[in-house]
Each structure stands twice: as structure tokens, then as C-alpha cells.
Amino acid sequence: MDILESLPAAVRDDRPGTYDNAPIGIFDSGYGGLTVMREVMAALPEEDIIYVGDSARCPYGPRDLAEVRGFVRQICRVLVDRGCKLIVIACNTATAAGLEQAQREFSVPVIGVVEPGARAAAMTTRNRRVGVVATRATIDSNAYADAIRHIDAGITVFSTAAPRFVEIAELGIRMAEGPFESYLSEASKVYIRPEFEAIAREYLEPLRRCAIDTLVLGCTHYPLLKALIGGVVGREVTLISSAEETTRDVAEILRRRHGLARPGNVAAYEFYTTGADVAEFAQFGSRVLNMDMTRAAQLALPPVG
Amino acid sequence: MDILESLPAAVRDDRPGTYDNAPIGIFDSGYGGLTVMREVMAALPEEDIIYVGDSARCPYGPRDLAEVRGFVRQICRVLVDRGCKLIVIACNTATAAGLEQAQREFSVPVIGVVEPGARAAAMTTRNRRVGVVATRATIDSNAYADAIRHIDAGITVFSTAAPRFVEIAELGIRMAEGPFESYLSEASKVYIRPEFEAIAREYLEPLRRCAIDTLVLGCTHYPLLKALIGGVVGREVTLISSAEETTRDVAEILRRRHGLARPGNVAAYEFYTTGADVAEFAQFGSRVLNMDMTRAAQLALPPVG
Numbered sequence: 001m002d003i004l005e006s007l008p009a010a011v012r013d014d015r016p017g018t019y020d021n022a023p024i025g026i027f028d029s030g031y032g033g034l035t036v037m038r039e040v041m042a043a044l045p046e047e048d049i050i051y052v053g054d055s056a057r058c059p060y061g062p063r064d065l066a067e068v069r070g071f072v073r074q075i076c077r078v079l080v081d082r083g084c085k086l087i088v089i090a091c092n093t094a095t096a097a098g099l100e101q102a103q104r105e106f107s108v109p110v111i112g113v114v115e116p117g118a119r120a121a122a123m124t125t126r127n128r129r130v131g132v133v134a135t136r137a138t139i140d141s142n143a144y145a146d147a148i149r150h151i152d153a154g155i156t157v158f159s160t161a162a163p164r165f166v167e168i169a170e171l172g173i174r175m176a177e178g179p180f181e182s183y184l185s186e187a188s189k190v191y192i193r194p195e196f197e198a199i200a201r202e203y204l205e206p207l208r209r210c211a212i213d214t215l216v217l218g219c220t221h222y223p224l225l226k227a228l229i230g231g232v233v234g235r236e237v238t239l240i241s242s243a244e245e246t247t248r249d250v251a252e253i254l255r256r257r258h259g260l261a262r263p264g265n266v267a268a269y270e271f272y273t274t275g276a277d278v279a280e281f282a283q284f285g286s287r288v289l290n291m292d293m294t295r296a297a298q299l300a301l302p303p304v305g
Numbered sequence: 306m307d308i309l310e311s312l313p314a315a316v317r318d319d320r321p322g323t324y325d326n327a328p329i330g331i332f333d334s335g336y337g338g339l340t341v342m343r344e345v346m347a348a349l350p351e352e353d354i355i356y357v358g359d360s361a362r363c364p365y366g367p368r369d370l371a372e373v374r375g376f377v378r379q380i381c382r383v384l385v386d387r388g389c390k391l392i393v394i395a396c397n398t399a400t401a402a403g404l405e406q407a408q409r410e411f412s413v414p415v416i417g418v419v420e421p422g423a424r425a426a427a428m429t430t431r432n433r434r435v436g437v438v439a440t441r442a443t444i445d446s447n448a449y450a451d452a453i454r455h456i457d458a459g460i461t462v463f464s465t466a467a468p469r470f471v472e473i474a475e476l477g478i479r480m481a482e483g484p485f486e487s488y489l490s491e492a493s494k495v496y497i498r499p500e501f502e503a504i505a506r507e508y509l510e511p512l513r514r515c516a517i518d519t520l521v522l523g524c525t526h527y528p529l530l531k532a533l534i535g536g537v538v539g540r541e542v543t544l545i546s547s548a549e550e551t552t553r554d555v556a557e558i559l560r561r562r563h564g565l566a567r568p569g570n571v572a573a574y575e576f577y578t579t580g581a582d583v584a585e586f587a588q589f590g591s592r593v594l595n596m597d598m599t600r601a602a603q604l605a606l607p608p609v610g
Contacts, residue, residue: 099458100458101458103457103458103459103460104458104459105459106459107433107459109428109457110457110459115456120561123414123554123557123558123561123562124561124562125562126562126564128412150455151420152408152414152415153404153405153406153408153409154408154409154410154411154412154415155408249428252428253428256425256428256429257428257429257430257431259431
């Protein structure tokens with residue numbers, strides 16, 4: 001029998017003018033992926049989103065890649081079973097460890113955060129000198145340098161690890177909850193202590209001296225530190241937020257596949273943490289997201305083994 | 306002082322307001338790249354463009370890759386020396402042979418036609434079954450299959466060579482100059498003889514039976530045959546034109562780099578052929594481009610060796 005006839009009709013359906021109100025799934029080892037969710041919410045305000053933060057096993061960075069790959073499969077399975085039409089692995093370590101396998105295993109599109117950020121950087125640089133700042137694990141994986149040079153072999157990539165940026169971002173958010181709140185602009189709910197600036201200078205000064213004109217924020221936490229990082233590297237350096245660029249890809253994939261939510265859909269958001277402390281997850285997450293996480297719940301995952 | 310207060314408000318200002326009126330360079334072994342130029346003219350009507358058709362050494366397909374790499378270097382050098390701000394290698398064989406080296410060698414961005422088409426296909430497919438139709442040399446290089454699976458490892462790629470499509474496209478254009486002109490729609494200046502359809506069916510029927518939902522036109526000549534190819538594969542298959550997708554990348558690169566022409570610039574076009582018969586190049590090229598090539602001239606290139 002002809003394979004075309006043997007397939008269900010919906011498999012071949014690509015008619016324009018169709019919509020898909022299924023949710024987008026986004027996950028991270030913790031809170032960082034919420035910067036991606038924030039961008040997706042802003043760009044696609046009619047899309048339902050399910051967010052999973054794997055707080056119980058956070059951080060992924062120090063773990064074995066095969067172990068992280070198991071986590072990625074497990075969480076993608078949860079999101080697919082809940083009907084997600086597209087999954088964003090909003091974590092660099094998880095992207096490096098498990099993107100390819102997840103793409104092979106699941107029938108919905110699975111995208112990571114590395115490729116969109118790398119492509120944007122390659123398109124943006126004028127002097128073809130691009131910096132990447134990320135966690136130690138991401139820098140050691142060479143994921144961004146490889147992806148950028150795959151797009152444009154003529155670009156020189158300068159990488160630097162900023163091990164304390166995640167801590168600074170989260171500390172800055174916690175401090176911003178208190179007496180410092182009034183110092184903050186609406187866009188940023190992160191309080192930057194003066195010593196944070198010294199730390200940022202130490203990390204970024206070598207990149208600045210390399211005369212980069214474009215800097216990739218290679219960790220989903222870092223958009224929270226955009227003002228700090230931008231202030232240190234100077235306005236002549238264009239910052240690339242993987243969160244923003246990944247969102248552009250999400251929008252384009254859904255648009256091309258006729259898979260956007262029906263216009264007028266009132267978006268519903270669900271938040272899950274694998275950790276025990278849902279209240280803490282919701283309270284802290286709400287600061288990162290700049291929106292109350294009213295529907296946060298625990299997601300119990302069995303050990304991967 | 307708090308760093309937030311010390312920063313100018315527009316610290317991550319994208320520095321809009323700078324422009325670059327330098328031309329875009331586009332080249333191909335012959336006429337196919339004119340389909341890319343046509344898209345660029347439509348999308349970016351204020352951009353100057355220099356087109357080079359290497360008619361004297363056309364086709365590139367049967368040649369040794371190292372030899373083609375030499376041609377790519379030589380023509381990129383000409384375009385850079387004439388001040389081009391960006392170069393499009395609008396030919397699959399030349400992209401496969403020389404893109405990476407040209408990116409390393411020249412300081413302006415050099416882009417090929419494979420990556421943009423592959424990315425669009427990966428973003429478009431719903432059933433994750435993508436077809437590629439191209440020349441024998443391009444299919445044998447696996448360039449599209451590799452690029453698509455690099456973006457999404459879960460996609461199955463079905464490839465087929467259509468050795469006679471270039472000949473059909475050029476023959477269809479020549480015939481359209483004559484008594485068949487009145488049969489043609491405004492969009493297509495290509496006359497499709499009934500036997501062309503039989504040839505297209507023979508090439509494309511195997512892809513159709515593989516239940517692809519997306520088909521990459523992997524040769525810059527093929528957009529001229531869009532109506533023919535689309536009619537054979539059916540409307541449930543989305544056609545991806547590398548010419549269109551490459552143009553999207555050209556626009557995005559120039560926009561991100563603040564390298565677009567100043568609004569209001571009256572675009573100038575220059576056309577060069579390496580062949581001896583400038584009149585034939587201008588006459589035939591005008592049909593492909595759907596615009597009179599008023600400024601066609603010969604470009605004498607020394608032998609590469």
C-alpha cells in the first residue's frame with residue numbers, strides 16, 4: 001500500500017488558516033528558563049505555556065551528561081503527555097546533553113537555546129569578533145563557539161566562564177524583594193550591589209580587551225543581569241539574549257507550521273517544580289517572571305536509572 | 306555609586322540610524338542566482354546589487370571541488386574590491402565548495418543558499434518528513450540532508466536528483482519568448498510543455514510516496530519551476546525556495562548590523578558575465594529576472610591556477 005494512503009489524514013494536513021491551542025512546554029533545571037518564558041509571553045501573548053523547573057535536581061552543570069540526558073527525556077515525556085505542541089529546552093547544559101536525542105524521540109519540535117543565540121550573534125557582529133559568557137560547563141562544552149563557527153567560519157569567538165553570575169542574579173532578586181525595591185527600574189527586578197560590578201568587571205574585562213562587538217549571554221539566567229553586563233562591556237557591544245532569540249524561533253516555527261494559538265485565546269500558564277518547596281518556587285519564580293505564578297504545583301518525578 | 310544609576314538610560318541602545326549604501330554582491334555559475342537577486346530586489350528595493358554570472362565556466366557541478374573553490378575566491382575578491390558589504394553565493398555547488406573558505410578569507414559576511422533553505426524546511430515540516438530536489442552534484446554532497454538534520458535530528462530527509470530541471474527551466478524561458486508568451490501568468494515567464502510535466506512526475510513521484518509535507522527546491526534555478534513542481538507534488542506539500550529564505554537572511558543580517566541602505570536610496574544594479582556573449586546574457590537574464598538588464602558588461606577573469 002502507498003505510504004501516503006496509510007497515514008492518518010492529520011499527518012499530512014498543512015493547510016494555512018489552521019490553529020493549534022495546545023500549550024508550549026518550557027523547562028529548565030530551575031528558574032533561568034523563566035527568562036525564556038517571559039519573552040515567549042511577551043511575543044506570543046495568546047499561547048498557553050507549561051513550565052517545569054527541575055529544582056529537585058538543580059543545578060545540572062556538575063552532573064554527568066548521560067544523567068542529564070535522562071532528565072531531559074523524562075521531562076520532555078511529561079510535556080508531550082500533557083499535549084505540548086513544541087518544547088523549549090531552556091537550559092544550556094540540558095540542550096548540550098539531550099537536545100538531539102529528544103528531537104529523535106519525540107514527534108513535536110524540540111528546540112534548544114544555543115543555536116538561536118549563536119545564529120543571532122553571527123548575524124550581528126560587524127568586526128567578526130564575538131564574545132560568549134556562560135557557566136563553566138557551557139564554556140567547556142564549546143557549544144556556542146562550535147555553533148557560531150558552523151554558521152560563519154570567519155568569526156573569532158572569545159569565551160569566558162562567569163561561575164558566580166547565576167548566584168549574583170538570584171541574590172540580586174532576593175535583595176530586590178526587600179528595602180532596595182524602590183531603587184529598581186520596572187524592567188529589572190534585580191538589585192545590583194556594587195561588589196557585583198567588580199565581579200562582572202573581572203569576568204568581562206578580558207572579553208572587552210579582545211575588542212568584541214557582540215556578546216552572547218549564554219545562560220538563561222543572564223538576561224536578568226543585562227544592565228550589569230551591558231554597563232561593564234559598554235554600549236558599543238551588542239548583547240545577544242538567547243532567551244529573546246529562542247523566542248523568535250518559537251514564533252517562526254509555529255507560524256510556519258500553522259500552529260499558533262487561535263487569535264483571541266486567553267493564555268493559561270501552569271508552573272511545576274520537581275522540588276518540595278512549591279511556595280518558595282512560586283514566590284521566587286514570580287520575581288524572575290515579573291508575574292504572579294498563581295498556578296504552581298509540584299511535579300513528582302521518579303528517579304531516572 | 307550604584308551601577309544602575311551610573312548607567313546612561315540607553316545602555317543597550319541598538320544604535321539605529323546608521324546606514325550603508327554599499328552594494329550587495331550576488332554570484333552564480335550562470336543565471337540561477339538571478340532568482341535570488343529577484344527576491345532580494347523585491348524584499349530590499351533600496352539596495353544596490355552587483356551580480357556576477359560565471360557563464361564562461363558554467364556549469365560548476367561536474368567540476369572538481371578544489372577548482373570551484375578557486376572560482377569562488379576569485380569572484381568574491383572582485384566583489385569585495387568593488388566595495389560589496391555582503392556576498393551571497395547563490396549556487397549550491399559553489400556554496401558546498403567554497404563558502405567556509407570565503408568566510409575565513411573575507412571580512413564581509415558571506416552566506417550560501419543551503420543553510421537558509423535547510424532551516425526553513427526544518428521549521429516548516431509538521432510530520433518531520435522533508436524532501437529535497439536538487440542537481441545530482443548537490444544531492445551527492447548530502448549538503449541539505451546534513452544541514453537539516455543538524456538543526457533537527459528527528460527529521461527524515463528524502464532526496465532526489467532532477468538532472469534535467471535546469472535544462473527544462475532554461476528551455477521553458479526560451480520558449481516563453483516566442484508564441485507561447487500569451488499562455489503565461491505574470492508571475493512565471495516559463496513555458497511548461499506537457500512533456501516537462503511527465504519528467505517532473507518521474508522525478509518527484511518517489512518523494513510524494515514518501516509522504517513528505519515539505520520540499521526544498523535545492524537549486525537556484527528551481528524557483529522558476531515552482532508552478533510545475535507544486536502542481537506535481539500537490540498543495541499539501543509546502544515548497545521551500547532557497548532564494549526566498551536566503552533573502553530573509555540577507556535582510557536580517559543587514560538589519561542587525563545596521564547595514565541597510567539609507568531609506569530613499571535609488572537602487573543601482575550592475576550585471577557581469579564572465580562569458581563572451583554579453584548580449585545573450587543580458588537578454589536571457591532579463592527573462593529570468595523579469596527586468597531589463599540595462600547595465601550588463603563583461604568581466605574578464607584570468608584563469609585560476
